[in-house]
Amino acid sequence: MTQLTHLDRLEAESIHILREVAASMQNPVMMYSIGKDSSVLLHLARKAFYPGPIPFPLLHVDTTWKFREMIAFRDALKDDPDIDLLVHINQEGVEQGVGPFTHGSAVHTDIMKTQALKQALTEHKFDAAIGGARRDEEKSRAKERIFSFRSAQHRWDPKNQRPELWSLYNTRIKPGESVRVFPISNWTELDIWQYIYQENIEIVPLYFAAERPVVERDGIMVMVDDDRLPLEPGETPQMKKVRFRTLGCYPLTGAVESEASSITEIIEEMLRTTTSEREGRAIDKDAPASMEMKKQEGYF
Amino acid sequence: MDGYAAPEFTNIEAYLDSQLEKSLLRFITCGSVDDGKSTLIGRLLYESKMIFDDQLASLKNESKKFGTQGEEIDFALLVDGLAAEREQGITIDVAYRFFSTDRRKFIVADTPGHEQYTRNMATGASTADLAIVMIDARKGVLTQTRRHSFIVSLLGIKHVVLCINKMDLVGYDPDVFEEIEADYREFTSDFGFESIQAIPVSALAGDNVVTNSEQTAWYDGPPLMEYLDTVEIASDIQDKPFRMPVQWVNRPNLDFRGFAGQVISGTVKPGEKVRALPSGRSSTVSRIVTMGGDLDEAVEGQSVTLTLADEIDISRGDVICADQSPAEVSDQFQSTMLWMSDSAMLPGRSYMMKIGASDVQMQVTEQKYRIDVNTRAHEAAKTLGLNEIGVVNIALDREITFDPYNENRRMGGFIVIDRMTNETVGLGLINFALRRASNIHRQAMDVSRELRASMKGQKPVMLWFTGLSGAGKSTVANIVEKRLAALGKHTYALDGDNVRHGLNNDLGFTDADRVENIRRVGEVAKLMIDAGLIVLVSFISPFRAERRIVRQMVQEGEFIEVHVDVSLEEAEKRDVKGLYKKARAGEIKNFTGIDSPYEPPTDPELRLDTTQLSAEDAAEQVIAHLQNAGLLTG
Numbered sequence: 001m002t003q004l005t006h007l008d009r010l011e012a013e014s015i016h017i018l019r020e021v022a023a024s025m026q027n028p029v030m031m032y033s034i035g036k037d038s039s040v041l042l043h044l045a046r047k048a049f050y051p052g053p054i055p056f057p058l059l060h061v062d063t064t065w066k067f068r069e070m071i072a073f074r075d076a077l078k079d080d081p082d083i084d085l086l087v088h089i090n091q092e093g094v095e096q097g098v099g100p101f102t103h104g105s106a107v108h109t110d111i112m113k114t115q116a117l118k119q120a121l122t123e124h125k126f127d128a129a130i131g132g133a134r135r136d137e138e139k140s141r142a143k144e145r146i147f148s149f150r151s152a153q154h155r156w157d158p159k160n161q162r163p164e165l166w167s168l169y170n171t172r173i174k175p176g177e178s179v180r181v182f183p184i185s186n187w188t189e190l191d192i193w194q195y196i197y198q199e200n201i202e203i204v205p206l207y208f209a210a211e212r213p214v215v216e217r218d219g220i221m222v223m224v225d226d227d228r229l230p231l232e233p234g235e236t237p238q239m240k241k242v243r244f245r246t247l248g249c250y251p252l253t254g255a256v257e258s259e260a261s262s263i264t265e266i267i268e269e270m271l272r273t274t275t276s277e278r279e280g281r282a283i284d285k286d287a288p289a290s291m292e293m294k295k296q297e298g299y300f
Numbered sequence: 301m302d303g304y305a306a307p308e309f310t311n312i313e314a315y316l317d318s319q320l321e322k323s324l325l326r327f328i329t330c331g332s333v334d335d336g337k338s339t340l341i342g343r344l345l346y347e348s349k350m351i352f353d354d355q356l357a358s359l360k361n362e363s364k365k366f367g368t369q370g371e372e373i374d375f376a377l378l379v380d381g382l383a384a385e386r387e388q389g390i391t392i393d394v395a396y397r398f399f400s401t402d403r404r405k406f407i408v409a410d411t412p413g414h415e416q417y418t419r420n421m422a423t424g425a426s427t428a429d430l431a432i433v434m435i436d437a438r439k440g441v442l443t444q445t446r447r448h449s450f451i452v453s454l455l456g457i458k459h460v461v462l463c464i465n466k467m468d469l470v471g472y473d474p475d476v477f478e479e480i481e482a483d484y485r486e487f488t489s490d491f492g493f494e495s496i497q498a499i500p501v502s503a504l505a506g507d508n509v510v511t512n513s514e515q516t517a518w519y520d521g522p523p524l525m526e527y528l529d530t531v532e533i534a535s536d537i538q539d540k541p542f543r544m545p546v547q548w549v550n551r552p553n554l555d556f557r558g559f560a561g562q563v564i565s566g567t568v569k570p571g572e573k574v575r576a577l578p579s580g581r582s583s584t585v586s587r588i589v590t591m592g593g594d595l596d597e598a599v600e601g602q603s604v605t606l607t608l609a610d611e612i613d614i615s616r617g618d619v620i621c622a623d624q625s626p627a628e629v630s631d632q633f634q635s636t637m638l639w640m641s642d643s644a645m646l647p648g649r650s651y652m653m654k655i656g657a658s659d660v661q662m663q664v665t666e667q668k669y670r671i672d673v674n675t676r677a678h679e680a681a682k683t684l685g686l687n688e689i690g691v692v693n694i695a696l697d698r699e700i701t702f703d704p705y706n707e708n709r710r711m712g713g714f715i716v717i718d719r720m721t722n723e724t725v726g727l728g729l730i731n732f733a734l735r736r737a738s739n740i741h742r743q744a745m746d747v748s749r750e751l752r753a754s755m756k757g758q759k760p761v762m763l764w765f766t767g768l769s770g771a772g773k774s775t776v777a778n779i780v781e782k783r784l785a786a787l788g789k790h791t792y793a794l795d796g797d798n799v800r801h802g803l804n805n806d807l808g809f810t811d812a813d814r815v816e817n818i819r820r821v822g823e824v825a826k827l828m829i830d831a832g833l834i835v836l837v838s839f840i841s842p843f844r845a846e847r848r849i850v851r852q853m854v855q856e857g858e859f860i861e862v863h864v865d866v867s868l869e870e871a872e873k874r875d876v877k878g879l880y881k882k883a884r885a886g887e888i889k890n891f892t893g894i895d896s897p898y899e900p901p902t903d904p905e906l907r908l909d910t911t912q913l914s915a916e917d918a919a920e921q922v923i924a925h926l927q928n929a930g931l932l933t934g
Binding site: 002004005006007008009011012013015016019020022023046047048049050051052053135136139142143158159161162163164165166167168170172173174185186188190194197198264265267268271 | 312313315316319320321322323324393394395396397398405407419420422423426427547548550551552556558560561562567589590591592595597598599601602603605616640652654655657709710713714715717722723724727
């Protein structure tokens with residue numbers, strides 16, 4: 001008899017969740033961040049509705065500061081007839097010239113990501129936004145439901161979450177309210193990489209080590225992806241063999257020196273490393289509960 | 301102190317393959333406040349080398365700021381994720397944690413101990429295979445221990461690890477350990493646990509967590525981690541009959557019609573006979589479709605898409621079952637219910653129930669008793685408050701497919717949703733169906749409503765004539781029925797006067813009675829539609845809401861609202877039965893148009909102004925409408 005592996009069970013659970021969203025929500029959307037978790041989520045969505053097309057659009061909230069290779073990877077999806085890709089940019093933020101260097105990472109993330117996301121959800125009247133967050137990423141995420149309720153103001157109330165029993169998800173909301181849905185909640189980082197390996201899923205090349213121009217700031221290696229990065233006096237970009245463990249806005253994402261140029265080498269490197277995945281992200285460092293606060297305000 | 305340690309391997313591919321063979325164990329930890337649950341989980345994560353250097357550094361930082369262990373690392377801070385939890389040093393919500401050993405991957409639900417968080421505990425228990433029950437060695441079995449263990453058993457967990465913690469604080473005394481274990485075994489003797497393993501531990505000091513402690517040389521059992529790694533969780537869910545609730549009907553084009561869902565129990569293969577419930581129609585599985593290619597077999601746990609050999613009507617919420625051992629179908633149950641809301645459960649109130657992929661309306665018809673979660677005594681009570689458990693009878697607005705919870709968790713567990721707030725307010729476990737007939741499987745009704753209608757060469761519709769008394773509803777309906785009969789159509793007329801003399805002779809003219817009057821007439825008319833008839837209903841039916849309800853009882857297009865429109869002055873002038881005169885004189889109360897409102901239809905299919913039209917011309921318009929809508933041809 002067929003024996004299911006750990007990954008088979010995680011995959012089946014995620015597909016069940018994706019089908020529940022499609023069947024019970026009026027106007028769902030899948031958040032597409034271009035990262036490896038998004039690649040896995042997209043693959044799961046294709047599987048869930050095969051041989052039919054994915055019955056909801058993808059939405060990328062573009063902060064205008066993503067790596068160029070990420071944008072190229074994203075734009076390649078536009079040729080896929082089964083995928084309806086939407087891109088949203090906070091135009092007010094662009095007009096005000098908001099960016100991580102001029103306004104700092106906190107303001108930039110709030111305006112170009114959190115506010116932009118809320119704008120897009122409100123504008124398209126999406127009642128469900130599917131995201132690739134995992135419970136092993138961060139402590140407040142470990143306590144979030146798979147179907148996570150949001151008020152009409154897109155706020156999360158961690159102390160008043162709907163109990164989630166068995167695999168029954170309460171999908172009922174009032175007009176204006178919405179849910180964020182996290183189909184890969186129970187996956188770990190290692191599960192994601194193993195699945196990418198097993199299913200041969202395409203990911204952005206930035207995850208693989210290559211010679212890239214970087215400068216080192218506050219102990220974080222920042223890639224000089226375009227000429228918007230203001231170089232400090234005496235600072236010159238160095239070519240180093242680096243890769244990225246997570247992807248976001250390039251000035252806020254730290255590179256790690258690496259020789260890993262294949263999925264198996266990445267996994268091998270990951271197993272040997274002693275720091276957690278989010279360490280390269282500036283966003284979590286401010287205060288112990290910073291992710292929880294951002295989530296309450298509507299950040300994914 | 302050491303944090304994360306890389307696993308030993310030489311060949312990464314071989315290592316990855318070995319990782320894939322790991323099994324999965326989901327468990328829950330429960331215990332009272334300060335028994336040390338979070339500390340134990342933090343210890344398990346730490347000892348299984350799942351904590352990275354940067355996490356360890358930030359843990360050390362936070363331990364100084366919020367920790368309850370002085371200069372020592374407070375492992376509880378690893379799992380208490382919400383700001384309020386860290387500040388108050390308690391667990392509020394279920395936290396899910398992940399760790400693995402060489403043999404297994406674990407998903408841990410860490411749940412709070414306070415009585416006010418019983419619902420969170422039940423949430424964690426609903427998906428767990430095993431429970432770790434924590435007991436403080438100094439305190440022994442407490443009321444909370446009884447409550448936690450009862451909920452664990454209620455939700456169907458069969459394996460318990462009794463962690464008798466803080467052994468360091470009782471001098472590692474074997475007598476204390478043995479006495480607590482004996483106490484625990486005694487009070488859980490009828491809980492249906494298949495295994496109970498008691499382990500003396502100190503989560504703080506690490507005794508018997510990963511390795512056997514020298515402090516407890518008298519203990520000859522395994523340490524906790526070893527036990528979790530090796531305990532046999534015999535699951536017979538693969539061997540149970542095949543069940544797959546349909547989540548999604550996949551119809552990308554006219555040539556493909558697949559039923560997508562997750563297999564809840566059993567297995568299925570192409571060529572096997574299956575039965576769709578509640579309809580009862582049987583067919584054969586043609587293909588098991590996945591993106592990676594068709595499968596020879598689908599087993600419990602897999603999310604698949606089935607295609608069937610016959611075109612039978614299956615929609616979301618139906619359950620595809622093994623043909624020879626199908627599930628039960630009923631609309632009335634006895635259920636054990638745990639209430640999870642501040643607003644009490646009220647018998648008679650309408651709630652939503654979600655079970656499998658079905659959403660149905662439910663009512664508690666009767667509460668049998670409440671169970672004291674601490675003593676398990678049965679108490680008389682009419683309602684259930686927050687965190688209370690009771691046994692109730694439930695009625696649904698339609699039949700659902702189920703198995704009793706103790707036979708199949710996902711086929712018998714449901715949640716209750718408040719219709720106003722949309723909050724999840726309760727959980728329930730189906731014990732058994734109340735209608736005996738449910739065990740007799742209905743054969744699919746081959747004589748369908750479509751067949752009955754086509755035999756009569758017509759499409760069944762409900763012509764609903766509404767309007768003031770004296771507007772001419774019955775007169776027009778009478779002519780329409782004669783014309784239809786002349787065309788060879790099968791009809792029946794329901795009239796306000798004749799129905800009120802029979803079926804509804806117990807009803808008066810208050811608003812509540814008018815509502816009930818219309819509801820009954822609507823139900824009767826609906827049955828006649830099912831029989832394939834053209835039904836002509838002539839009722840004042842003054843309220844829009846009730847007319848809308850009747851419209852929703854039948855399929856789209858089957859309800860034709862005909863407003864027989866006349867002004868009150870004209871109706872009163874005609875006063876064929878002399879009723880307006882009596883009403884004006886105060887001899888009849890609640891008379892529509894006089895001292896009871898009439899709400900005219902806002903968007904009727906037909907409006908007949910009988911001050912302009914003769915009754916014959918009005919009837920002709922009705923017939924023309926039916927012909928134009930193609931309703932008079934089979």
